[in-house]
Amino acid sequence: MLTAIYFGAFASPQYISNAQFVVRGQTTQSGSMLAGLLQGGSSGATEDTYAVQDYLMSRDAAELLIENDSLKSIYYPPKADALARFPNFYSGKTFEHFYAYYQRHVIAELDTTTGISTLSVRTFNARDSQKVAQSLLIAAEQLVNRMNTRQRVNTIAASMKEMEDASQRLSAINARLAAYRNEIAMLDPAKQSQPILKDIASLQTILITTRMQIAQLEQSTPDSPLIPVYKRRIDALNNEISLAATHVTGTSNSLVPKISGYDDLIFQRTLLEKEVSAAASAVEAAKVQANRQILYLDEVTQPNLPDYASYPRGVANTAIVFVITFGLYLMVMLLIGGAKEHKLV
Incomplete structure (x- = not known):
């Protein structure tokens, strides 16, 4: 009942903006056929793609968004409920606590089969989600440019x-x-x-x-x-x-x-x-x-503006809580019933 009341009356809606991108360029690939088979056909999954993906979920990206886009204020709107926003009553207020919160709300995943990465950003406002996703893609493109510069300098320096x-x-x-x-x-x-x-x-x-x-x-x-x-x-x-x-x-x-x-x-x-x-x-x-080894970030899909909230999933979460609590209730009743029978014997 408490869970249903929370999700029905207090839980703030959260919107997810998705974007897809791929890092292209001539990279060092293994020439071994056996290595390609062991990779499961993940020819598009390059080290540079993993580097960009890790950067999007890194402390540097979080600090950049805090500085340029006031990310902390985005996750602390006045109408957000006390459990979902940051900071809340059960977590600290340091950057490390915010970074852990950031990693739950900004997710970058790579499809090793196609080499396409998907960026998902969850905030309390649809436009904020889209804005943060766009800022992250810009930051990722700047990272690729810096990687190109370092690679070019290292290649030509010798x-x-x-x-x-x-x-x-x-x-x-x-x-x-x-x-x-x-x-x-x-x-x-x-x-x-x-x-x-x-x-x-x-x-x-x-x-x-x-x-x-x-x-x-x-x-x-x-x-x-x-x-x-x-x-x-x-x-x-x-x-x-x-x-x-x-x-x-x-x-x-x-x-x-x-x-x-x-x-x-x-x-x-x-x-x-x-x-x-x-x-x-x-x-x-x-x-x-x-010049042949230049990398570039190609946006497959732009960050979308969500039409409806994807979170919280009130019905599903309430059902999960009900099943868990009902299971615990049955276990406790069985233990109590067993104890009573043992006492009568």
């Missing part, structure tokens, strides 16, 4: 770090190359050595020609006065060739060690340029991969 390191090493080798050019006072020792080598080659050609001329004169006219002249020319040419060769090889100031040091720096720079180019290509590939 490639960016490699490219920055390679660029710094390239800048360092360019600085060393500039310092080396200043040290040897040459822009390109290999190119600047070419005129000297050409001069040596020309002198050697003249030397060979002169020797041939001497050989011819010695055979045709051994007493020719030109032979001593040609011999002095050969000595002069040898001296010039030896002097020019000292600029190319033989000492630390010659061109060979300068060319070797320069070529080594150029080789290192070429390798680093290729490394920077490869790192830049890796960054672009990482960006493409990050």
Whole structure:
């Protein structure tokens, strides 16, 4: 009777607003067929969907709604009965008590077969239920955006770090190359050595020609006065060739060690340029991969505005209380009857 009186005269109506959503995007899936069979076909149930579902029922979501939508005042309307509202006489007033109350009135469930999540919000007003459900979907979409940002940053960060390191090493080798050019006072020792080598080659050609001329004169006219002249020319040419060769090889100031040091720096720079180019290509590939992995929340159904109250279920609850109390009554009567029979015996 008390239960019937409560539900009939005092219990406040409560309205449920439902919404359905799905988290889509390219996620890491198991490639094993056996794993897919063990999952029972739940290919749509991804970790990201579970993350969004848990967030909707988390303390963070409750605190966000308290701050932005005055959630506590929604669950403490003036006309709500003392048993159903928060706070009430049998519970505390802390946030932890409210969070336990929140978890009974906001439920997010996932259908592992279809991958569609259902959000249910129960308040004392139809429009409040719809408003809270809409706010939760907005918060869920913001969470997905933050997840996308973190995922994109994590995907690109490693490639960016490699490219920055390679660029710094390239800048360092360019600085060393500039310092080396200043040290040897040459822009390109290999190119600047070419005129000297050409001069040596020309002198050697003249030397060979002169020797041939001497050989011819010695055979045709051994007493020719030109032979001593040609011999002095050969000595002069040898001296010039030896002097020019000292600029190319033989000492630390010659061109060979300068060319070797320069070529080594150029080789290192070429390798680093290729490394920077490869790192830049890796960054672009990482960006493409990050764009492919973008998640988004797709609303299957918008939060509805309920036409009638779904709670309290007065008739069903009264019937349940009646069955339970009647069962207890029968048990007590049987115990009393058994005790009386035992006393008579």
